[in-house]
Amino acid sequence: LETIEGRLDATGLRFAILASRFNDFIVDRLVGGAVDYLLRHGAEKSDITLMRVPGAYEMPLAAKRLAETKKYHGVVCLGAVIRGSTPHFDYVSAEVSKGLAQVMLETGVPIGFGVLTTDTLEQAIERAGSKAGNKGVDAAAATLELIRVLEQV
Numbered sequence: 001l002e003t004i005e006g007r008l009d010a011t012g013l014r015f016a017i018l019a020s021r022f023n024d025f026i027v028d029r030l031v032g033g034a035v036d037y038l039l040r041h042g043a044e045k046s047d048i049t050l051m052r053v054p055g056a057y058e059m060p061l062a063a064k065r066l067a068e069t070k071k072y073h074g075v076v077c078l079g080a081v082i083r084g085s086t087p088h089f090d091y092v093s094a095e096v097s098k099g100l101a102q103v104m105l106e107t108g109v110p111i112g113f114g115v116l117t118t119d120t121l122e123q124a125i126e127r128a129g130s131k132a133g134n135k136g137v138d139a140a141a142a143t144l145e146l147i148r149v150l151e152q153v
């Protein structure tokens, strides 16, 4: 059985990390987790570029622009959409997830989806380096693995 799997080795790879400022109390921890993961898996600090955008809604366009440069092997997208008292949460989270998936398919560049969509701040805190781990780490790991899988196809 021929199996194609990705080595979790970031040596020599260039990454963009795209992070939203909205809820940066949470997002900054996702960024820290993603950077720490990539460095500990062989990436050089000089090969990691961080771009900040206002909110999750702005991420698809920024991700598309980064991907189109062809300067990065992957783009790790990090954000936190936390339900408020209006349906705004639904619109923002729907557009960012659909938009980033579309960018990945259009550009062929691996994009890690590390945008939290939670009902409460507590749930977001749990996923930003506490009880439920760090979704920034998970998004960086998924981006790396997809890069390494696709280079074998």
Ligand SMILES: O=c1[nH]c(NC[C@H](O)[C@H](O)[C@H](O)CO)c([N+](=O)[O-])c(=O)[nH]1
Residues within 6 Å of the ligand: 020, 022, 023, 054, 055, 056, 057, 058, 079, 080, 081, 082, 083, 084, 088, 089, 092
């Ligand atoms: O990243 C977020 N943007 C949010 N809104 C801003 C949005 O992403 C845009 O930046 C804004 O609409 C301006 O375009 C959020 N909420 O409104 O709740 C949120 O929780 N997270």
